[in-house]
Amino acid sequence: MDGGRATIAGLVILSQDVHRIFGGVVPELASRAHVRAIGPVVDQALADAGVALEQLDGIAVTAGPGLIGALLVGVSYGKALAWRLGKPLIGVHHHEGHLFAPTLEDPTVQPPFVALLVSGGHTVLLDVPTWGTYRVLGRTRDDAAGEAFDKVGTLLGLGYPAGAEVEQLAASGDPHRFRFPRPMLKELGIDGPDRFTFSFSGLKTALLRATQASDSLDADRNDLARGFQDAVIEVLSAKTAAAAELLGYPTVILAGGVACNRALASAVRERLHPGTTLAVASPRLNTDNAAMIAAAGAWHLARGERASWELEAFDAGELGGQL
Ligand code: KG4
Ligand code: ZN
Numbered sequence: 152m153d154g155g156r157a158t159i160a161g162l163v164i165l166s167q168d169v170h171r172i173f174g175g176v177v178p179e180l181a182s183r184a185h186v187r188a189i190g191p192v193v194d195q196a197l198a199d200a201g202v203a204l205e206q207l208d209g210i211a212v213t214a215g216p217g218l219i220g221a222l223l224v225g226v227s228y229g230k231a232l233a234w235r236l237g238k239p240l241i242g243v244h245h246h247e248g249h250l251f252a253p254t255l256e257d258p259t260v261q262p263p264f265v266a267l268l269v270s271g272g273h274t275v276l277l278d279v280p281t282w283g284t285y286r287v288l289g290r291t292r293d294d295a296a297g298e299a300f301d302k303v304g305t306l307l308g309l310g311y312p313a314g315a316e317v318e319q320l321a322a323s324g325d326p327h328r329f330r331f332p333r334p335m336l337k338e339l340g341i342d343g344p345d346r347f348t349f350s351f352s353g354l355k356t357a358l359l360r361a362t363q364a365s366d367s368l369d370a371d372r373n374d375l376a377r378g379f380q381d382a383v384i385e386v387l388s389a390k391t392a393a394a395a396e397l398l399g400y401p402t403v404i405l406a407g408g409v410a411c412n413r414a415l416a417s418a419v420r421e422r423l424h425p426g427t428t429l430a431v432a433s434p435r436l437n438t439d440n441a442a443m444i445a446a447a448g449a450w451h452l453a454r455g456e457r458a459s460w461e462l463e464a465f466d467a468g469e470l471g472g473q474l
Pocket of ligand 1: 269270271272273296297298300301312313314315316318407408409410411412413437438439
């Protein structure tokens with residue numbers, strides 16, 4: 152930690168092969184993989200960073216939301232480490248961690264900002280006037296954006312997770328061959344509760360029909376990927392830019408695994424008013440990682456916050472929503 156701010160000393164990337172083999176996340180396997188990996192991963196991260204356990208200011212651990220079995224492994228390990236070292240323990244909300252990711256590379260990124268958090272499990276548009284204050288402007292009413300990328304990836308015969316591969320195929324796809332619906336886009340123009348609401352399950356069904364109607368998936372794959380991605384991006388970017396304009400904030404943040412998508416970032420950037428800047432971390436910090444959790448933890452620690460020994464892991468709950 153550097154004056155209450157986190158800097159990256161080491162970043163261990165864990166293989167997701169255990170999930171790739173089964174085409175998705177198997178909770179039981181994820182928990183077992185965590186039990187096996189957590190000790191060696193912590194050792195390697197400390198070794199890479201050249202930091203001894205005793206030099207740590209505190210222990211930040213993801214408390215949720217997510218797979219409860221995997222979270223329990225981390226929370227229990229974090230408690231044991233904090234107890235053994237006599238250091239403070241901080242429980243971090245996974246989504247708050249994602250929001251801190253851009254600050255690791257650019258410390259000038261600070262609230263107030265509008266944040267679009269798009270991951271495999273969540274799609275939420277947030278008003279963040281200060282760190283620690285998260286007001287939900289809108290969320291998905293069904294599938295998350297990343298989940299839609301992954302399901303469409305399966306329909307296109309790709310591996311899991313498919314987001315990066317769909318993006319790659321879409322880059323060489325014809326944008327005019329397949330036009331899919333823009334779900335909930337017209338609500339943006341209506342001053343009602345669904346202005347900033349998203350929905351992606353219908354789009355997935357539209358893709359299913361298009362793949363069924365296709366004579367050759369090999370010939371159509373890139374164009375289908377392009378049609379799907381354009382539809383998702385148009386809705387995400389239009390609502391994000393409109394929220395930024397409504398709140399008049401100088402900064403917009405893209406966070407979560409789907410923020411790795413460069414087409415999404417450029418579409419949002421294009422729609423923002425001059426003077427509004429878009430902050431996006433590099434891909435390794437947008438997909439789940441410990442550095443972003445440390446950054447959020449450092450902020451809580453600097454405020455003197457401490458978790459009690461009763462810190463719990465939780466499987467559901469949105470930032471700014473009811474936990
Ligand atoms: O935040 P994250 O690493 O894990 C969760 O907390 O869910 O997000 C993973 C999600 C996956 O659905 C993956 O397909 C998606 O992020 N993703 C992408 C891209 N890279 C990863 N989606 C679209 N385009 C990408 N380039
Ligand atoms: Zn995540």
